[in-house]
Structure formats: structure tokens, C-alpha cells
Amino acid sequence: MILEIENLKQHYGVLEVLDIVSWKVDYGIYWIQGENGAGKSTLFRSLAGMLPCSGNIILDAKYDFRAHPVDYRLRMNLGEAEPLYPSFLTPADLISFVAEAKKSPARQADMLIDALGVNYLKQNFGSCSSGMVKKVSLAVAFLGNPSVIILDEPLITIDKEARQALFHLIRAYYEKGVTFLISSHQLFQQEGLEVTESFVLKNKTLVKLKMQ
Numbered sequence: 001m002i003l004e005i006e007n008l009k010q011h012y013g014v015l016e017v018l019d020i021v022s023w024k025v026d027y028g029i030y031w032i033q034g035e036n037g038a039g040k041s042t043l044f045r046s047l048a049g050m051l052p053c054s055g056n057i058i059l060d061a062k063y064d065f066r067a068h069p070v071d072y073r074l075r076m077n078l079g080e081a082e083p084l085y086p087s088f089l090t091p092a093d094l095i096s097f098v099a100e101a102k103k104s105p106a107r108q109a110d111m112l113i114d115a116l117g118v119n120y121l122k123q124n125f126g127s128c129s130s131g132m133v134k135k136v137s138l139a140v141a142f143l144g145n146p147s148v149i150i151l152d153e154p155l156i157t158i159d160k161e162a163r164q165a166l167f168h169l170i171r172a173y174y175e176k177g178v179t180f181l182i183s184s185h186q187l188f189q190q191e192g193l194e195v196t197e198s199f200v201l202k203n204k205t206l207v208k209l210k211m212q
């Protein structure tokens with residue numbers, strides 16, 4: 001199994017948002033659906049190690065998110081739905097910082113910058129449009145040698161060209177063995193991306209959907 005979750009519970013104050021007893025997926029592309037407020041972003045942040053939670057998460061059948069925090073985070077990438085970065089930072093700063101932290105192979109950052117058309121590397125985030133910020137966050141989500149890439153609403157605010165580039169990247173990484181968890185309120189299979197399975201986040205847990 002690539003990713004295994006057991007007894008994952010997550011709450012904000014007294015509001016319990018997640019209670020997933022068991023969820024396992026093997027290599028594939030998974031579409032995670034759910035109504036607004038169902039808990040998708042909370043699940044993704046918990047999986048990425050950004051929100052402390054109870055339970056167990058195991059990646060690649062050996063990296064426990066608590067016992068092996070560095071190995072785990074090196075292999076688990078997240079592209080956030082609505083990324084926010086300090087306004088004084090530039091895309092160049094962010095990309096080079098994450099590339100180093102994720103031990104990104106040589107020229108990978110340049111390839112991603114080219115692919116997604118991030119031709120405003122020195123312009124600070126404070127003066128970037130939301131689509132410009134989103135494209136940088138997507139480039140960052142592909143840095144390093146991840147086993148799993150989570151993309152939370154990757155299509156919002158990006159233009160057609162970036163959308164095509166994104167699907168191209170997803171296919172290329174998938175062919176190299178990367179598993180994807182993607183949330184999207186829009187259909188994306190028409191882009192030629194074959195989804196292995198779909199799940200819906202409902203009543204705090206993930207339920208498998210019948211293939212359409």
C-alpha cells in the first residue's frame with residue numbers, strides 16, 4: 001500500500017471534522033470529492049503533516065508520519081487550494097527554498113518553472129494575481145521525489161494553458177510512479193486523466209464511489 005490511514009481524528013475546538021477508521025490506497029490517481037466544508041482541505045493538511053492529528057498514517061508501507069517525520073514529509077507533497085505566502089517573498093525565493101528542503105534533483109525546478117509558465121520569478125507575491133500565486137504553488141507541489149502528491153482544487157484560478165501543463169505534469173509523474181490525491185469540484189476526466197477510484201468525504205469519513 002502507498003498510503004494507509006488508521007483511526008485518524010481531527011477537530012477544530014469541539015467541532016470534529018474527521019473520523020476515519022481505516023483507508024488504504026495503492027498506486028493510482030484518486031479523486032476526492034465532497035461538499036463545501038466536508039473536510040477535504042483538513043484531511044489534506046493532516047496528511048501533509050501541517051495539522052497535528054491523532055491516529056496513524058503510513059506512507060510507502062514504512063514511513064510513519066510521527067516516527068519518521070523527515071522521510072515522510074520528503075515523500076508527501078501538498079498543493080494547497082488557496083495558497084498564501086508572505087507578500088515580500090518572490091516565487092524565486094519560495095521555489096529555491098522548497099527545492100532545497102525537498103532535495104529536488106538538478107534542473108527539476110527550472111523544468112517546472114518552464115512548464116507552468118512562471119515567468120515572474122522576481123515579482124513579489126504581494127503584486128501577483130491569484131492565478132500567478134496558484135501556478136507557483138503547483139510548481140512547488142511537484143518538487144523533490146514524492147511518493148504522493150496531493151492537489152487541493154488545483155484547477156481554480158489557473159488559465160487554459162496552465163491547466164494543460166498541469167495535466168501533462170500529472171500524467172508524467174504518475175507514469176514515474178507517483179500517486180495523486182486530487183480534490184476538484186470540476187470534472188477533470190475530460191482532460192484524458194484516468195482516475196483509479198473516486199471517494200467522497202462524507203460524515204467525517206471517506207466512502208468509495210462507484211465508477212461512473
Ligand SMILES: Nc1ncnc2c1ncn2[C@@H]1O[C@H](COP(=O)(O)OP(=O)(O)OP(=O)(O)O)[C@@H](O)[C@H]1O
Nearest residue numbers: 012015017034035036037038039040041042043081
Ligand atoms: N481553521 C479552522 N478553524 C475552525 N474551523 C475550521 C477551520 N478550518 C476549517 N474549519 C471547519 O472544518 C470543516 C471542514 O473544512 P474544510 O476546509 O476542510 O472543508 P473542505 O471540504 O475543504 O471545503 P471546500 O470544498 O469548501 O474547500 C468546516 O466545517 C470548516 O468550517
